[in-house]
Amino acid sequence: MVVENGETAQVPGGEWNEKRTREDEGEEEACVSKKQKVEEKKPSGPVNLGFKSFASSVEMFDYFYNLLHVWPPYLNLNKYEHVMLLELLKNGHMEADIKVGGGIHAFQVRKHPVWKSSCFFLIREDESVDDFSFRKCVDHILPLPEEMQVKHDVNRALGVVKHHRGGKGGGGGGRKGRSRH
Secondary structure, three states: OOOOOOOEEEOOOOOEEEOOOHHHHHHHHHHHHHHHHHHHHOOOOOEEEOOEEEOOHHHHHHHHHHHHHHOOEOOOOOHHHHHHHHHHHHHHOOOHHHHHOOOEEEEEEEEOOOOOOEEEEEEEOOOOEEEEOHHHHHHHHOOOOHHHOOOOOHHHHOOOOOOOOOOOOOOOOOOOOOOOO
């Protein structure tokens, strides 16, 4: 039995099926387009970058993390690593054109003057120097897991050191600072 303008219809084979109205179809199409937009924001591997293909953001992160911690400070990176960092910068940095400027002469690993940690620095053709976050670049290309994303620590940048007093941690001066002589 088929009902022309009703809410339900019996399809061949005896099963009952609810008909969708045009409004329902429009809502479903809107949901599908929203899902597509969300999926577009989260690309998945593999991603070709320079000479390598990375299956995941963690694999890409590990590659540049290891490079950062193995390469000696203030020594220009070799041509292979130069190409890899340049591709990372061009594909992952939000302001790549500004960072690259008139061209990059070299990349180096240096201690960041504010963050006091190893960081990639670029040296432009005009000899100006700038730093960039490989972590942010990787996260822009392939989103990192939440626990690996950049966490801004403003207090550390400003040089604020937290001193914890009390509690169960030692540091009480042994016998509370008194001698028994």
